[in-house]
Amino acid sequence: FALFRDQLANGATIAIxxxxxxxxxxxxxDSMISSHHRANDELVAQGIGNIASVLFGGIPATGAxxxxxxxxxxxxxxxxxxMVHALVLVAVLAFLMPYAALIPMPAIAAILLHVAYNMCGWRNFxxxxxxxxxxxxxxxxLTFALTIVFDLVIAIxxxxxxxxVLFMKMVSEETEVKGWKYYGDENSEVTHLRELPKSVRVYEINGPMFFGMTERIADISVKDFTRYLIIRMRGVPSLDATGMNALENLYEYCSAHGVxxxxxxxxxxxxxxxxxxxxVDLVGEEHFRTSIDDAIAHARDLLREGAPAATE
Structure with missing residues (x-):
């Protein structure tokens, strides 16, 4: 078991x-013949083959x-x-190995260059x-350079x-936070714009809320006359821990300003x-509404009732 424990990390690395x-x-x-491989079958077969090769003193092998x-x-x-390729290799090892050693290295290099040229896809590049x-x-x-300097695994x-990183940057740039001055009836086919109550501000967030856009949440501000701040999140599909922390900071900011x-x-x-x-318990279940019209109506009701805004 001690040997198994010592070699487990090395075995996992080789397998990956x-x-x-x-x-x-x-x-x-696939790219050369416009096909689609079966990844599960490939890996299972490779695993079985490598396990079997150990019984004959072999070492792990991969697709080349x-x-x-x-x-x-x-x-x-x-x-x-x-299969034919494998049988040819066995025949070469068994019968032609002394002659294979006589092949000049420049000839082998030329063959490898020809193969590399055929598989490089320089037109697509x-x-x-x-x-x-x-x-x-x-x-x-960069991937191309790393492939040449190191190997394909490091490059990939x-x-x-x-x-x-570039994807997260792109998503964060597409996420937007914008303020409203007017709103329309969501349930009406004809939009009649109405001005928001003076004491109510509305911000709409579109895009996933993650660590890449916390600064935009921090840019949300309230004016001296604002008593209720509505955050419309219809366009927010996901929220992570950093985005949650940004909302908590926004809540503390609003509480400090009596909003x-x-x-x-x-x-x-x-x-x-x-x-x-x-x-939800911190903000209050009643302050989570199903639509923007409902949220604005809720704010109007609170204004009419004279309900006190949040205080720290």
Whole structure:
């Protein structure tokens, strides 16, 4: 068990790298023949094969991108092509190994360059550099450089990390917080704009609320005459812990200025997050309304009743 425990981390690392390498080989083959591989079947078969190879003193093996591309270029389209490839390798190892050692290295290098040229897709590369966004081009060039300097696994990991960062940046830029001066009847086909009550301010948030847009929540302000601040969240599909913290800070800001918060049309996932954080109880269940019309009507009723606004 001590040996198993010591080697578990190494085995997990090898398994992950082998899976990534094999799936990348599948992706390369798919792009060359316009096919779609079965990832689960590929990984299960690879796992069984590597376990069986240990019984004969073998080491873990993966799908090889260069040999896969060469196989496809030679006309391979079915699993039989891979089986023939394996049998040819066995024959070379068994009978032709002394002769294989005599092949000049420049000849092998030329073969590898030819294979690399056939699988590189340079036309697509040039097209992407001309048409893609600056962030996508930067990711492409960095991944390309890392593939040459290090290896494909490191390059793909770095490319995915940069892509995730760029995606979060794009989502945060698309998320908007805007204030209202007028509103219309949501249930009417004809919109008649009406001015908001002077003591009521409305802000609408569109987009997911996560750490990338907390500064926009912090920019929400109230004026001296504001008594009720309505936050419309119909366009907010998700809310994370950082977004929840931004709403809590907004609540404290409003309380310090004697302003009550009212929320309109909070979707299911944000509502669950608010309940788990105790935010609904803090603000008050009655201040969560199903529509903007209902929220404004609720604020009007509170104004007519003379209800005191929130205080710290």
């Amino acid at each position: 790298l082998a899976a990534i390498e094999s799936l990348l080989s599948c992706v390369v083959a 991108i260069a040999r896969t591309a060469a196989n496809v270029k030679a006309g391979g389209r079915t699993p039989i092509a891979g 040039a097209h992407l550099c001309q048409t893609a966004s600056k962030g996508a081009v930067a990711t492409l060039l 990991a770095a490319g995915m990390l940069i892509t995730m 009550s918060l009212i929320f309109s049309h909070v979707n299911e996932q944000p509502m669950k997050t608010m309940r788990r954080a105790g935010f």
